[in-house]
Amino acid sequence: MSEFLLEIEGLRKSFGALVATDNVTLNIRTGETHALIGPNGAGKTTLVGQLTGELAPDAGHIRFAGRDITALQTADRARLGLARSFQITSIFPTFTAEENVALAVQATEPHSYRFWQPAETIERLRKPARKLLGDVGLESLGRRIAARMSHGQHRQLEIGMALATTPVMLLLDEPMAGLGMEESRAMSQLLASVKGRYTILLIEHDMDVVFSLADRITVLVGGRIVASGTPDEIRKSREVRIAYLGEDDDEFAGGLDAPG
């Protein structure tokens, strides 16, 4: 096996005349936290869609742990250990917080064609679910119906569900999106706590988080990779500043706040 866990090679996807992913080649090392940044419309979500199997690329290959997964279904990729969180909160609103995570734990079993024993009595699922809720800071909210939780709690629950599938790699699609100050702090602590335990591809607009967590950063503009390197390299790169912001700006030099 190579040093890379996820290998993206010559990936292309277009919608009509719009080329959303333009010949993207990107390798993610095992264990690293790799951030993917770029302005709105750079094609980040489209790229994530192809990595999770919700969108089929027009050309190119995706290899995960040495295996070509380009043609695999979403569920099969998840079973290989590629977990994701969603940019727009995606949970089971009628379930309790604990049931949300327990169902994700259940997904790690070979199958769920078990029709008799009530799921709520199965400690094999409930125990890890309760532990994970604690890990993401929701220990006291296990019995709360998910629809009645706050946006920030939903974001934490998302991460909990992704972790519950015992992943090898996490695809985190804007985990900080829409969070208030207090919630942001909790989330960045949570992200810092999982860093190193998993290989992470982090898509994020919050540059504080990106520059403090990422081992490497890739900049996507107009569907193309314009730069890839360590945070320092990216911060210093004049091309990035010009390409990313369309002008020379102090955004990265200051290493501060998110655009749009």
Next chain:
Amino acid sequence: MRPNLVLRRRGWLLLLLLAVAILLPPWLGTYYVRFATQIAIYGMAALSVDLLLGYTGLITFGQAGLFGVGAYAGGMLIVLGVTNAFVAWPLAILITMLFALAIGALSLRTRGFQFIMVTLAFAQMLYYFAQSLRNWGGDDGFSTQRRNDLGFLSLESHATFYYVVLVLLVLVVWLCHRLVRSEFGMVIRGIRDNERRVAAIGFPPYRYKLVIFVIAGGIAGLAGALMANHAKFVNPAVLSWQLSGEILAMVILGSAGSLIGPVIGAAFFLAFRDVLSDYTEHWMLFFGPLLVARVLLLRDGIWGMLLRATGAGEVPKEPKVDFPEVPKPTAEEKPGAGP
């Protein structure tokens, strides 16, 4: 209110309903025994739709197709001399499940409105196929002359048959109650809530939807076979799209996602039809507005209302149904679309 108390009240309410179902019809007379049998059979069919609509978020408009397959299979088996119910009914269920497997395998590749139309199309195909069965009376259908028997027990008495149907209904409700709370049940309810997320954590939604579709088909098939016994007569009307619609109306009237609601809905639906059709053949003219009123005014159907009125908890909120939720690749592409 304490959860235990709520559960106890719900238990009492169910027991009360069961007592009414056991005692009331015979006291009222044979006509009402037959009427109650009809309610139990349609209630079972409506329950099968509830598994799909209320628990999986699939709107099927073709359940009468499977109900009808069960009715034809059940009726034909009697005529062909398979009179023992212990053989005939499981066989009718099995045949219906095979039809459900074929129909589900194709129709579950579509979603939302398409799924409604495809299930309707399959039911219509079965309807016209039944019409073309010349040996079985074509459009006129056929009479079975008699009912199945339980070996030692004849079912020709309306009361005996009613109690057998009632026992089967209670059994089916109980099995489904276990089913929807099981690990499998969590997956299909997850699909109802958020199919995309179910796939993202590693469950292939299609296969789980197919399994529940086949299970629901089996229940509809049993209901159909019982209907052939009840009426001792089968014709293509048991496969009609009108019946599919009526079954859906029963589920919605009663409370989707509650298992008991659809049976109550069936009772209300049939009672309304029975009473109104004494006065006018245009009874739908009155029933239609009632259904609209239910959707507009009642959050969760008759059963939900009953539960709240007696302090016995509530039906889970109106389930979200399966309208396509595909990733929107261009959402991010639109400036300002992100949070």
